[in-house]
Amino acid sequence: MKNFRVEAIILSIGLLLLGVFIERGFSEFAGRDRSVNVKGLAEMEVPADKVTWPLVYKSLGNDLNALYEEIKRSNRTITEFLKEKGLTDKEISINAPVIVDMKAERYGNNQDSPYRYNVTTVITVTSNKVDLVRGLITEQGELLKRGIAITTGDYQYNIQYEYTGLNTIKPQMIEEATKNARQAAEKFAKDSESTLGKIRHANQGQFSISDRDPNTPHIKKVRVVTTIDYSLED
Known part of the structure; x- marks a missing residue:
């Protein structure tokens, strides 16, 4: 009988300690979570x-050879203008002209146009001289004095800043x-x-x-x- 009581007491203490440890373990686990x-x-x-500035101009005519020579002169004039203002050859690139034969346009209203060819030329400035280029953009009207009208408003040729x-x-x-x-x-x-x-x-x-x-x-x-x-x- 005495041994049974001792064992019961030991078992009770063990169960009590087990409960304490389990409760503490759950508390620590919950705390960690x-x-x-x-x-x-x-x-x-x-x-x-960095700035990318496309300068776009149009040329109209009926003689492709004459247009070609006109575009060469215009490109040279624009390039000279840009270099005079402080840009270098590495910052200036001349794209191939895009030629539209208006007489061959089936869905356009160009049949009455006095000119057959409409040529778009783009000269692109790519430079880290952002302030310089921004100043040139406001001065591009100076090219009118040299016989070149830069076109604006075409969403394909927007100025981009990066x-x-x-x-x-x-x-x-x-x-x-x-x-x-x-x-x-x-x-x-x-x-x-x-x-x-x-x-x-x-x-x-x-x-x-x-x-x-x-x-x-x-x-x-x-x-x-x-x-x-x-x-x-x-």
Whole structure:
């Protein structure tokens, strides 16, 4: 009988300890599963460091040989204008002219046109001298004095501004986005009466580059959103 009582006491103590350990284990497991997911935003405005400027002009005529000579003179005049203003041969490229035979156009209203051929020529400037090129764009009317009318408004030949220095500012922006994400996580932890723990998982996110607004395409807005999981502790 005495041995039975001892065994019962030992068994009871064992079951009590087992319950304590199980409860503690569940608490620790639940604690490990507590986390907060936050996002951090970083934005920066930067000037474009590359510009592509297509200069487009039209030529009309009936004699292809005469048009060819006219286009050669016009290309030479435009190139000289650009080089006088500070651009180099490497920044100027002359595209092959596009010739439309208006008499052969079946679905156009060109049968009454006094000219048979409509030639489109494009000279493209690609340069890192963004400010210089922007100034030239405002001065292109000067070409009228030299007998060349640059056409505008064709969506195929829009001026394009780019920013190519993303790798230079990436570390700074990621640091700022991470800092902003941590501030949000700390606020959440404080409101939930918890302590912010270590980073469990982090996603840098995609960088995006867009125009600041439609009127200033030469100023770019760089944006990144990071997503971070922090553990929460009591």
